[in-house]
Every structure is written in structure tokens, then in C-alpha cells.
Amino acid sequence: MGLLVVKNIGLLLTMSNRLAIADAVVVIKDGVIEWVGPSAEFDLDLYQDCTVIDADGGLVTPGLVECHTHLIFAGGRSDEFEARATGVPYAEIARRGGGIAKTVKATREASEDQLFELAVPRVYSFLAQGVTTVEAKSGYGLDFDSEMRLLNVAARLDKATPVDIVSTFLGAHSIPAEAKENRAAFVDDICDRWIPEVAQRQLAVFCDVFCESIAFSVDESRRILKAGLLAGLKPKIHAEQLARTGGALLAAELGAVSADHLDFASKQDAKALAEAGTVGVLLPGCAVSMCKPDFPDPKLLQAAGVKIALSTDYNPGSSVTLNLPLMGSFAMAFMGMSAMEVWEAITINAAAALDLQDFVGMVKPGYKGDLVIFRGADPVGPFYEYGGSKVAKVIKEGSVVVRRDPCGGVTI
Known part of the structure; x- marks a missing residue:
């Protein structure tokens, strides 16, 4: 060098x-x-x-650190953006076959090589904006083979591009259609088969779960994240995005590296996260893609001593941007953050959200x-x-x- x-x-x-x-x-x-x-x-x-x-x-x-993305997927959902913009409710979009299920279908139908080819230009788009470390979640496969394929793609991206790719297993992103009648068996399979295989093959550093009323309960999330810990995967959690459901307190209980979204976090949540040393990752791009005027509020978390990171949450549905500095603009304009707070949020605090604060x-x-x-x-x-x-x-x-x-x- x-x-x-x-x-x-x-x-x-x-x-x-x-x-x-x-x-x-x-x-x-x-x-x-x-x-x-x-x-x-x-x-x-x-x-x-x-x-x-x-x-x-x-x-x-x-180098900027992007600490929360759903980088690897096939298909698009621009029609849903227009539907939301014109007032169509989410339930109706889902009834039409939209939402995560639409991306899961397209992703399952794509080969590993196709998914890799789709993801490469996304990585370089991040790099062109100054991002040198990117976290990439699975979660659009939702069956064993598809989830392993997504993590394989992440490993290939890490080798094929200059960017450091940090992989997160998010098999618990949603309940797929075929598992809705027996969700307990689906959770069992994630814990007993998927997570051990991910760990054995060293395909991920973190285990994440979407803890919301429309996805996984607190008890289900606890079981999944504990299974990840047992296998050596550090916990992360999607928490309090749509409502306050207890995900932030679970993050603190398990010592999660980060709790992400936190739109509906309370003072109790903030205190617990601060005491646990859990980084709060805020995702302002979601407000734009979801056509809502409400941005996450960092002040409650900062007052309690929680480190704040910012991320694009790049995904094809709820935050379709590869521009991390733009999230800084949103944070200043709509969330009351200073420029120095933003720089911390996309560098050292974002690194802490990936447990990399001693390296990048x-x-x-x-x-x-x-x-x-x-x-x-x-x-x-x-x-x-x-x-x-x-x-x-x-x-x-x-x-x-x-x-x-x-x-x-x-x-x-």
C-alpha cells in the first residue's frame, strides 16, 4: 500500500x-x-x-460510515411511492400485493449473480458520496436458501469492491405468506437452523429483528436475538418505528449494539439505551419515502446520553436513497441537529453502531x-x-x- x-x-x-x-x-x-x-x-x-x-x-x-441498509434485493416499488403520495393507505397497498412481500417475491426469483450485479452499483454510489464502510442486511429472502444467498452476495461485495461491507442477518424481517398460519414454527426454524448455519459459515456479524406489531413480538424478538447471541452474532434491533412496542427496552436488556428507528421511543427507553451503551440509529429518509412530515427526534435520546447515528436505511420501499450526506441535511433542517452532531452521527457514532469505533x-x-x-x-x-x-x-x-x-x- x-x-x-x-x-x-x-x-x-x-x-x-x-x-x-x-x-x-x-x-x-x-x-x-x-x-x-x-x-x-x-x-x-x-x-x-x-x-x-x-x-x-x-x-x-x-470516511463516512453507513450503518443501516437493506442493500441487496431485486425489483422496485415506485408505484407504492406514488400511491402513498396520493393518499392510498398502507393496508390497501399491501392488499394489492405490495410492501415487503413484493420485494421478497422478486428477490427469491433472482439468482445470486443477478443480486450481486444489482448491488455493485449501489455500493459504488455510496462510495462516490464518501462512504467507505457499509452495513448490509439480509431480510428479503425470508426462507433458508434465499437468506443464505443474500449473505453470500454481501460477502462477495466485500471482496469485489473497495468498500468494507459489514453483514447483518435479518431473517426476522417479516413473516412470509407461507408461514403466517404457523409463525411459531417459523421462529423455531430461524433460531434452530438459520442462525446456527449463518454463524457456522461466518456470513454475518450481527443478528437483527424487526420488532413491531406487524412483524415480530417482543418475546419472539428476544428469543431470536438470544439465539443469535448464543451463536456469536451481536444483537441489533428495529425498534419503535411505527409505535412504542417495547423493542428499545429489549435492546437495552440484551445490550444490543444499536437500536434503529426509535421514532416512538420514550424517556424510559432513552434512559435504558443510554445505560446499556446502545447506539440510537435514526433514519430520516423514511419520512420522505413514506410521504409523512414526522421526522425522528434526537433530542430525547441526546438528553439521556444516547449516542446518535444517522443512516439512509436504503431499501426499495420506505427509504430509497443512497445519499448519506443528504440525511445530514434532513437532520439539520428537520431534526434540530448541529453540523458537528451530524458529522459525529455519520462517522464515529455510526462506527459505534457497527462496533467498529476502534478502527474507523x-x-x-x-x-x-x-x-x-x-x-x-x-x-x-x-x-x-x-x-x-x-x-x-x-x-x-x-x-x-x-x-x-x-x-x-x-x-x-
Whole structure:
């Protein structure tokens, strides 16, 4: 990998205790950050045979971390977006064969190679926005073979692209049509056969469950997540998205790495999550795709001491965006978050939501050499100019993997 020096950094957001360094330099050796500091303390003569990147006075941050996606699926549901926009209720959309069931059908019919080919450009779209680590859930197979196929695709993406793909098993995403008459047997199968196989084949780091009245109960979710823990899979949970059902308290009880959505979380939930050290992942893109004006409120969680991460929740139904910085714009405009809170939420806190806070999400010696160079040094700029991209270069483990020209052209 060699030696890379990034100089002429207008402003470096290290994300280490909110330390910002003006006129900074970063040195990356063999893919790992070796030195960080002001240019006045840097001697280039000490680094022979290095590659030098000029940041042109721009803002530099850690590589962004996308901590909640449903990346791998087939088919689309644009018709449902229009239906919601024109007032058609979800129950009617489901009656027409829409919702998760529609994506499950299309995904089951796709081959592993087809799913891989569909997912690759999605990964590169994230990368072009500065995202160097992406979590990818299964959950659109909902039978044993299909779920294994989705996790196989995630493993292939990790090897085939520059982005680090972190896999999550979400076999408990919904009850498929064929299991509705005997959901207990479906839960048994997830716990007794699917999870042990995922663990034995090392196909996932996390076990997730959709704990809602329309999906899995608290008791079912507890059993599934405990089975995951027994097999060595760390718990995550979709909680309190549609109503307060007890998922956040379950997350705290089990010491989940993250609890995601939390739109209807209470003060009691926030206190429990903070005490458990569980990261709260908020997903503002859902409000847009679901045609609802209500965005999640971070203030309740922050007041209790919960770390807040932001994510796109990229999926074909309820949040159809690959633009993580745009979630920062939404968080500032509609959720009352400051720019620094947003940067934390898409770097170090998002890394914590993947239990990677000791490896990515900060510009600090010993961390992976993942950086984003933005045009202009204003730390508010990437969120202020929303919807586009101010990314100039993306560096992954000491190698430049994305270059954007001023007119928006991208070379990967």
C-alpha cells in the first residue's frame, strides 16, 4: 500500500473529541493512519518515496460510515411511492400485493449473480458520496436458501469492491405468506437452523429483528436475538418505528449494539439505551419515502446520553436513497441537529453502531486510512448544499478510490 501524505488540508475534522485542525496534514502508511497534525509540525523530508495528495484547502473528514441498509434485493416499488403520495393507505397497498412481500417475491426469483450485479452499483454510489464502510442486511429472502444467498452476495461485495461491507442477518424481517398460519414454527426454524448455519459459515456479524406489531413480538424478538447471541452474532434491533412496542427496552436488556428507528421511543427507553451503551440509529429518509412530515427526534435520546447515528436505511420501499450526506441535511433542517452532531452521527457514532469505533470513524493514528476530501473548507457546506456532492476525492486505506471533477464527473 505504501506511504500517502495528504497536505494542504483547510480544515481537518478528526472526530476525536471534536478536535478540528486548520492547515493540517495526514500521513497514511500501509493503509493505516500514522500521523495527524498541523502542517507547521510536519516535515515532508522525513517521508521518502511517498505519494502526496493536495487537498486544495478543502475539508477532510474520516470516511463516512453507513450503518443501516437493506442493500441487496431485486425489483422496485415506485408505484407504492406514488400511491402513498396520493393518499392510498398502507393496508390497501399491501392488499394489492405490495410492501415487503413484493420485494421478497422478486428477490427469491433472482439468482445470486443477478443480486450481486444489482448491488455493485449501489455500493459504488455510496462510495462516490464518501462512504467507505457499509452495513448490509439480509431480510428479503425470508426462507433458508434465499437468506443464505443474500449473505453470500454481501460477502462477495466485500471482496469485489473497495468498500468494507459489514453483514447483518435479518431473517426476522417479516413473516412470509407461507408461514403466517404457523409463525411459531417459523421462529423455531430461524433460531434452530438459520442462525446456527449463518454463524457456522461466518456470513454475518450481527443478528437483527424487526420488532413491531406487524412483524415480530417482543418475546419472539428476544428469543431470536438470544439465539443469535448464543451463536456469536451481536444483537441489533428495529425498534419503535411505527409505535412504542417495547423493542428499545429489549435492546437495552440484551445490550444490543444499536437500536434503529426509535421514532416512538420514550424517556424510559432513552434512559435504558443510554445505560446499556446502545447506539440510537435514526433514519430520516423514511419520512420522505413514506410521504409523512414526522421526522425522528434526537433530542430525547441526546438528553439521556444516547449516542446518535444517522443512516439512509436504503431499501426499495420506505427509504430509497443512497445519499448519506443528504440525511445530514434532513437532520439539520428537520431534526434540530448541529453540523458537528451530524458529522459525529455519520462517522464515529455510526462506527459505534457497527462496533467498529476502534478502527474507523476517526482520523487518528492506528485507525484505517479512510478519508474524504471535500471542496471548500466549510464543515456545514456538504449539508448546506443539499442533494448534490462536494466530494473531491475518497481515500480508502491509503489509496485514492474516487476522484470527482468540479463539474461532477466521477472516476472510480
